[in-house]
Amino acid sequence: MNLTHPIVNIDMRTDIFQSKIPFELESGEALPELELAYTTYGQLNSSQDNVIWVVHALTGDSRVGDWWSGMVGEDQFYDPADYFIICVNLPGSCYGSTNPLSSNPKTGKNYYYDFPLLTTRDMANALELIRQSLGINQIHTLLGGSLGGQVALEWAYILEDRLQNLVILASTAKSSPWVIGFNETQRMAIESDCTWGEEIADAGKKGLETARAIAMMSYRHPWDFAKKQESPSGTLDNFRSSSYLRYQGQKLANRFTAFSYWILSKAMDSHDLGRGRNGYQEALQKIKARTLAVGVDTDLLFLPEESVEIAKHIPKASYREIKSTAGHDAFLIEFEQLRYILQSFYVSHGSKN
């Protein structure tokens, strides 16, 4: 499908990758078939050295030029005039890839609650399938934030020399008990919705609203709430903070499914780059790409120390920090700082172009 960007005329396409071969999972289960929606911007050049691959976060989709508009797009840091930019909707997500609402070819019915557990390593293996099918031999830069950073780390491990630069934003080499705990509270909210258990697309929708509201408390920092959600003095009820969280909950529940939320948050929980590899420190040491780990000073979910830890163990890595009141989500918001940090990273080894 050829699409013209609504604002500027850039070369953007969204396609579906299809594999009819069973996709084996770490759990020992398999998806009988796999479909992955992916969006590309720009053209692969003749030397095939201009690939920028972005992995989206928990509720993102493949249209990276929309949700990362300050980084990807005409005249942006990654301009489709210069780069072939690609983003794949992760398996399990409801934006075009195989997910719990897909039909299970074995039964002819939607998977719903029978969808198998996915790990970030499974997701990296899915990206690897697409890379091979597109005949991309070299990736100039792989970037991912949060869950996307976890998947990018897993993929960087197996890409070895095929990857030149790796950028991990607000993420971690192994999910902390804190992150897993937050995710569990959100799944508990979904479970408490009386529609959860029904075989309908909207099952758990109200619970998903609460899950997102809880999540927002981990994506922001108290300073951000103090700056933006302070109610007028004398307020006794209906505080700004309350309506903000309710609004955010509804906004997500209107564009996402509780099924995908469940599967993706479980994948995040399972993330451990070091599983079966003598621990994450040893696994990080095997990553060959030049790496930039970026933390956010106010991130309450993936602590900046976890990004420092990534940089400490990857041989060719450095650490930089975004200063923001936005908390964890700053990597989706603070474009000016990100551009500066990335520019410095490329300049330090002269490799952007």
Ligand SMILES: CC(=O)SCCNC(=O)CCNC(=O)[C@H](O)C(C)(C)COP(=O)(O)OP(=O)(O)OC[C@H]1O[C@@H](n2cnc3c(N)ncnc32)[C@H](O)[C@@H]1OP(=O)(O)O
């Ligand atoms: C189809 C798709 O959308 S696909 C994927 C898009 N999403 C992704 O890729 C996921 C990553 N993106 C995100 O998580 C978010 O979009 C972010 C972090 C980048 C930005 O989040 P936002 O919700 O825009 O930021 P913020 O926390 O400032 O909230 C602003 C919104 O809350 C509303 N709001 C702010 N304060 C209040 C309040 N007190 N009461 C009610 N609503 C409020 C604003 O009006 C605004 O609404 P809008 O989104 O309808 O414009």
Ligand SMILES: N[C@@H](CCO)C(=O)O
């Ligand atoms: N706000 C992000 C999750 C945090 O990385 C998202 O909705 O994908």
